[in-house]
Amino acid sequence: MSFRELPHIKARPGDIAKNVIAVGDPGRVDLLSQLLEEKRVVNEHRGLKVVTGTYKGVKVSIATHGIGCPSAMIVFEELGILGARRFVRVGTTGGLRRDIRVGDVVVATGAGYTQGGCGLGQYMPGICGATSPHSVLTARIMESLSRNGVKFLAGPVYSSDAFYAEDPSFAERMSHLGFVAVEMEAAGLFALGWMRGWETAAVLVVSDVLPSEEKVFLTTAELADKFTSVARAVLDVFSEL
Ligand code: HPA
DSSP states (O other): OOOSSSSSOOOOOOSSSEEEEEEHHHHHHHHGGGOOEEEEEOOGGGGGGGEEEEEETEEEEEEOOOOOOOOHHHHHHHHHHHHHOOEEEEEEEOSSTTOTTTTOEEEEEEEEOHHHHHHTHHTTTTOOOEEEOHHHHHHHHHHHHHHTTTTOOEEEEEOSGGGGGGOOOOHHHHHHHHHHHOESSSHHHHHHHHHHEEEEEEEEEEEEETTSSSOOOOHHHHHHHHHHHHHHHHHHHHHHO
C-alpha cells in the first residue's frame, strides 16, 4: 500500500518493529517501555501511543490498541502496513470462574465472540473466524512465563463487545460454555493474524472476577508489577526468535 500517512498511526515505515506488544492503555506503554533501551515515541495521534526501542538488542514496538475489537483492529492493520509481523496482546481480563483470582495470568488458547461481532461480521460475513492464536508463539510464551516464575492458566477467552452489558448471569453462562475469562480484543487479533500471516498471542492479567460477591477491579498501580513480569517474559521470547 502506498500512502502519505495512515489515518490513525502516524509513524513512518521503519518506525515500527516486526515484534509488537499491544496494550489497551497508553499508560501501560509508558510502564512497559521502561523495559526497552534506545526508545522513542513514534505515534501519539488519537492517544494511541506507540514506543519503539530495543530489548536485548532486538527491535520491539509497544503500542496502544485502545478498547474493543474495532479500535484494536484498526491499530493492528496499520501496524501491519508499517511492518509489524508478530503481535502479543498483554492486557487485562475478567475471570469467569470462581476458582480464578485477581492477579492470576491467563494465556489465551482461543477466543470466542458473538456471531457477527468483534468487527469480524464485516471482514467475513457468515463465517466464524479462525480465532486461535499462533500455537508455536503461544507455547514459547508459556515456557518463558514458567522460566520467569509467572504461573498461568491456559484456556479459551471470550472477546466481548459490551463491557457494561455483562449481567450477573453472564459469568455462569460463559464459564458453562468453557470460557475461562472475558476481554475485548483477542478474537479480532487472532482472526486478523491468520488473514494477514502474522503470529499472534494474548497474555492477560485478571483485573476482576465476575462471579465474586462484590466485583472489585485491581487498580492500574496494583496491576503494574504483574504486567511488567508478563511483558518481560514476552520480550524474552522476542529476543530469542
Ligand atoms: N469484561 C470485559 N473485559 C474485561 C473485563 C470484564 O470484566 N475485565 C477486564 N477486561
